[in-house]
Amino acid sequence: MDPLPGATPDDTNPLRRLTLGELRRRTSMKWRAYPDDVLPLWVAEMDVPLPAPVVTAITDAVARGDTGYPAGTAYADALAGFARARWGWDGLAVERTAVVPDVMLGIVEMLKLVTGPGDPVVVNCPVYRPFYQFVTHMDRRVVEAPLGADLRIDFAALEESFRQAVADGGRAAYLLCSPHNPTGTVHGAEELAAVAALADRYGVRVVADEIHAPVVALDARFVPYLSVPGAESGLSLMSASKAWNLAGLKAALALAGPAAAEDLARMPEEVSHGPSHLGIIAHTAALRDGGDWLDAVRGGLDDNRRLLAALLAEHLPAVRYRPAEGTYLAWLDCRPLGLGDDPAAVFLARGRVALSSGPGFGTGGAGHVRLNLATSPELLTEAVRRMAAALD
Template identity: 45%
Template structure:
């Protein structure tokens, strides 16, 4: 793909992460959920200091993460977290699998709400459960949880709800009233909610995020939250995630997990998380301003992408694009990659509700985004 100069692109292509090694150098990679921005200085310094001290052995406990996350949660969301309720493991996918293993019996149905993060379809069977789909409702005002549908599946025997909040790929921040109702439905059937809140640090300034465990006493009794600095601070490979329980019932569930679940946490990831939650606010706010600016750019450019529509997200750097009016078929990302040399995330991977859609990552320089949008425009308008 011949492109005008993009600041920093040559340096980015020297990275060895999946984002920059999955495709050839003629492809602009806007698919996987990694940002291109430099690390927060405090985070980089903490990791460098860990290495300089040759302190890269086994992670012997949660360190100060519980305390720094508690301060972050209070500042950002007004959520009081007891540091003692924070436990660590490698990543949010492990939080989900290992929590399901102690929360359900083999073969139990676990509810998900597609279109949703593709690994959800695999993590549930890995934990011994069975995927139970209750798709989100798409109305004139946006998406929402199908609470009656969730209730029906709970009545039919579902034992857990795997919630995505904020929701990937939609950037949907679930209203607290819906979460409170969900908690009551789950409690009435003796089930549990695992709330994947990995994108919570990336809620946009105009939106209000209420953590599931902050919704109500019932939510605290039935819920376990999964958090991480990995998305907000671009640390996906650092391997440190948080499990938060706030009731005797859910603490007891986590107590049943093998000791190895926590022992496998990366000590470098722990250092990064401590620093991010304690000293990363200014960097995060600046990053959010860039993300919002890129979404503004995308919104201005949409008329160029003949037939592509969207609903603007309230969180994260991911845009869920509807290509169904373009003639690019069920998997438009394939056509955009083949003919435009831009890698988007395939919509059908998020469930059958993703047919005709693709996910675009705007966590990049605006110059790069503009070039990618030019290429997508050429593909769509020549279809």
Template identity: 50%
Template sequence: MSERILDLDLAALRERTSAKWTAYPPDVIPAWVAEMDVRLAPEVRSALGAALDLGDTGYPTAPTYTSAFVDFAHRHWGWAVAPELTRLAPDVMMGILLLLLKVTDEGDSVVINDPVYPPFDHFPRLAGRQVLRAELTVDDRLDLQTLESAFAAATRTGRRAAYLLCSPHNPTGTVHDVEELSALARLAHRYGVTVISDEIHAPIVYAPSTFVPHLTVPMTEGAFAVHSAAKTFSLAGLKAGMLVGGSDGAAVLQQLAHGPNASLSGVIAQSTAWVHGDAWLARLLAELDENRRLVVEQLARDLPEITVRMPAATYLMWLDCRALELAEDPAAFFLDRARVALNSGPTFGPRGSGHVRLNIATSPAILGEIVDRLTASVRERSRHR
């Protein structure tokens, strides 16, 4: 595939009606929600068109989706997923909610990290669960000592508890290695905490890092993982997700057999992406790799007051703006002064204060313009202080 897939200009993108492109006025460049400014894989477009031509718009079934994911997981990660330990879900977060309803009770605790994807905080509370936060280390890795304290607090009264693992991690782009995941599994087993691993960004990992499925490490028989092609192939509006259980998860999954379902369009699009999208994915990773390097280099040159680590995964970058002294939420300043919409750091937890999240899944030209706008807004502020 020689054609660039992240090369759409602002005029074309502003014709879209998704949340990313309608939430802000047209003078704002949106770089917030995890939608990609990408040309879809041609195989996906073709499959969706064929389904519409057939009038194939009814209810979904699981076998095609399951087999597509099983083959993708084995091809990319050497993970032998047992089809009988999978269930179709509406999407990743609804799948997590369904699992939480079965493995915890109202009033039980759900442990999440700080910072972490905001719905990890919202969805457990929606189900009447308490949320306990465990800070990451200063270099954005799992802090096992802090996790142990949280697990102990969550289970102290004998109640059930769960831990939502974000793997790879959003917003930091950290890829958890096998040693960390193994230590986590031992810790969860010791305290009787059910791990639910959100692995939606798993295919978007840059060499030399390697994604390790949580269920492939020892002592994860009672754990679960949730997958979807939505983030990797830019299919968030085509709803589908895959729940995968450890070897002891069959009973829980069986109870979900008649729960909320995915959309047929989502099953068709995502199955096609998993089966036929490897070449497109390789192109995407190459272009995103260029983009992450562009941001790091341009910030280092033009706006070194912002600190950023090169993300090992995802198309999201976690920018530390505390040195700029823009108060708790720099996203508000950049929206007002730079006309760039970024995710607010504090929505990811207390550790997000002074940070913003940047979506780099756009053309290099737009990405360069975003950094130029951030830089100009800061320099203008400095001149008037």
């Protein structure tokens, strides 16, 4: 394997702080799923050191032996403050929140509240693979509403899926991914209001996965689903895990609109036993004191989106890529390369770069790969160079 240049320490960009050697000391999934000659740009972990306020909060808790069971509303209070400062949203009512182990398990619990076994759950494909896995595992059925060619919600397709979902008179839900994974699309206020109106017309309950909410481009604006007119009966799941790289410190929040408060109140008490006390401490510190660090990451991601576009234009010009406003993921259309339904398998075998396979994201995923941008410019450059070499 050719040596990879080390990252250039840059205090203003957390994505440039760690070398490949330092990253390979990690024992998390991203760095242990593949051999050492593979560059991992697949699972949603960021190549960053934790923000200092989070490190301090965790180490202080451990030093005082504060490692028991979670209690209180500090996490919800911190999220409400973040939402007010960042999104101009005063409607996050702490009394209409509940802690859950993580966003996907929270989604399962919310779907159980508003649907029953065998009921349909609408998703906008291509979409995050666990949507399919978790929904079917809980004995619901997935109804796909494909995104449009512009990778935004296709409202004609969404209405048709709603019509199908309620055709037998039963209950149905819409699992909204906002910002969207894998495309990185950030839904606008008008789009979300249209979603709410359509859901109300057909009696479909909306459950919004907003885990990537804080991670948008510096010139983009995230709009919480529950903040738009007509979303009063909606449910949302939020977490600091993606934005501050805290996936291993389990904690998330379920949020209910005013008309969904009774639904949330029916959530079994034992669900609140799943979140980690240290996780809640870490997430709370991130939301309260990690804003400057987050903005530095967002700036670094903006740079990486531009870098990726330039690298692809130079080395893989046939690949179609639209730099997105949200998440730290890039959705690459590799169909012009003629690599079949799963180009990620080719890039792994021939180029030793691990990407997420497109077919796993459902209809519209064949011929695509998802690339994790949350790494150093040096590693990103080397990965594209290897991807190009895989075609030789």
